[in-house]
């Protein structure tokens with residue numbers, strides 16, 4: 093009999109797992125249960141900013157799921173899991189049996205416990221529905237004013253999207269902007285003045301005791317320092333929590349997320365977890381970590397999918413990273429960029445909005461922070477090379493001293509230490525992933541590839 097795989101979720105973990113299962117096993121039964129249609133949350137800011145239509149956030153549709161031979165239950169929820177009986181129960185009361193289960197339920201924004209969060213025009217900004225709701229609230233307003241409560245990774249991404257729309261923005265941060273979980277103090281010291289210069293109103297070191305309705309459609313956000321801000325919409329993004337409700341009391345082991353090994357298995361060998369809900373191997377830590385970012389979700393989906401399909405592969409671990417465009421100032425943090433024990437090399441040019449920090453354990457780079465204007469091409473290529481060094485965990489030997497003397501010449505160290513060769517040979521599952529082939533409504537992109545782009549792409 094064909095193996096029965098059940099996947100809960102419709103984000104990048106789920107879709108990558110389905111596609112990987114099909115790479116190894118055409119006959120397996122795959123059932124996908126997701127309360128939202130399959131999409132990529134990291135594409136939501138591009139829709140919010142007006143750069144792409146809503147449809148470009150979708151990652152699968154009925155036709156592509158049919159082509160993958162998936163029994164897709166979109167709009168349904170899994171209510172409970174019975175690990176010993178190997179069954180899940182859905183919101184319509186039906187029960188499905190599995191040989192392998194993948195929990196890919198993602199994460200949600202933490203709730204702000206203050207009066208006024210239930211007012212219309214006051215909302216989270218995490219899902220397709222949230223994004224639509226904000227666009228509806230500001231519809232028809234020429235330069236709406238939006239208050240963002242929060243200064244974490246997702247808050248910064250959404251501030252940038254709204255900035256691109258030309259909206260008036262105020263950000264309330266409990267600490268620095270961006271928050272200490274997003275960047276170090278040296279980097280934040282450049283982001284704050286840059287954002288002020290761009291007209292973003294920052295209220296750092298402040299909290300919000302309440303939000304009230306002004307009666308004319310606007311909302312009034314009160315700060316603990318006595319300041320009040322009137323806005324057309326208020327967005328709350330004050331933290332992230334893994335969607336682990338399903339596993340509470342089930343016997344599946346958890347810490348900050350569902351604990352998984354390097355095959356994405358939980359303490360039940362036939363139950364896997366991945367992405368924002370999972371706490372798994374990390375490249376620069378001995379302990380499992382939650383890395384709630386898209387690249388980790390893709391990796392987890394592919395590793396889980398391969399193992400579920402009987403192809404044993406082991407994950408070296410995910411690389412923690414925050415990559416942000418802060419209204420034109422780009423910030424990149426990789427690995428253990430807040431490691432207080434690490435040896436550091438730092439360059440700072442506040443006038444040019446340039447800041448770089450490399451963190452070392454002996455001759456191994458273990459973290460990096462790079463900050464610079466978006467049009468600084470040199471920095472952008474350096475970023476890719478720094479990430480490659482960290483991803484391959486290459487010890488740099490003599491190149492460490494070279495970088496101490498030539499901090500902007502990452503290229504020579506990258507080539508000299510053989511990082512490019514290592515990257516070319518690296519795959520997650522032992523084989524390259526196939527082109528996805530999914531296009532919404534089967535539409536072919538209308539943009540033409542420029543000659544320069546074709547030459548660049550043709551060199552590999």
Ligand SMILES: Cc1cc2nc3c(=O)[nH]c(=O)nc-3n(C[C@H](O)[C@H](O)[C@H](O)COP(=O)(O)OP(=O)(O)OC[C@H]3O[C@@H](n4cnc5c(N)ncnc54)[C@H](O)[C@@H]3O)c2cc1C
Pocket residue numbers: 100101102103104105106125126127128132133134135136137168169170171196197198199217218219246249250335338366367368369383384385386387389
């Ligand atoms: C606004 C925003 C912007 C982001 N931008 C970036 C970025 O620029 N770069 C980056 O690396 N990361 C970004 N991220 C993070 C990235 O999107 C997540 O890390 C990634 O989506 C996690 O994938 P996942 O498959 O684990 O979960 P998700 O994408 O959250 O998908 C999980 C799905 O499962 C569904 N589900 C949950 N419980 C159940 C249930 N019981 N039954 C049925 N379905 C259920 C959920 O509704 C959801 O649709 C962003 C996130 C947000 C919210």
